[in-house]
Amino acid sequence: MNTDILLEEIRKVSDISGDDAAKFLALFKHFSVKKGDHFYRAGEVPRYSPFIAKGCMRKYFINDEGEEHIVFFAEEGWFAGELQCMRTGTRTEMYLQALEDCEILGITLENAEWGLNNIPAYKRWFDITYPLTHNRIIQEATRLKSDTPESLYLRLLKSRPSLILRVPQHHIANYLGIRTETISRVRKKIARSIS
16 A cells, blocks of 8 residues: 555655654554445444545534435545544544545554654644644535535535545535535536636
């Protein structure tokens, strides 16, 4: 499995030496998750925080009415863990499902804490990226409640165009909180404005 993508993510923020890079990679366990399978499910206490090395996953929950609500899509270079549940030993309310065959690098809480205490580049990367990622998810959730379907779709098209190509339209609609038919209408409108 190609672990370069994980090191590249850290190197965006902090230099990591060859020795530390080897120690860091040794903290992770490799998982292959087939399309349609779950890495974790609601009701479980997640043991590993997954880093997506290859593929695309969706994180979602099921409300009291039995309806699925997608929180985000995790592509290559994303962590999609339930850190708070891991820290407190509580069960997650989320599901993490592979939308494609995925390659995952999973890290336990114990290994993550060891890495944070012993690998300075990892600590620097974590301290910078974890709050930014958390903030990005909160901002996105706020936009999903306030923007029009067209602006939501256009923003997604601009910020994460790969999702439009690799994620089924009904999942995109669910994520944006709109009907699949609305996406079809918006796409036709965009196509007409371009031609």
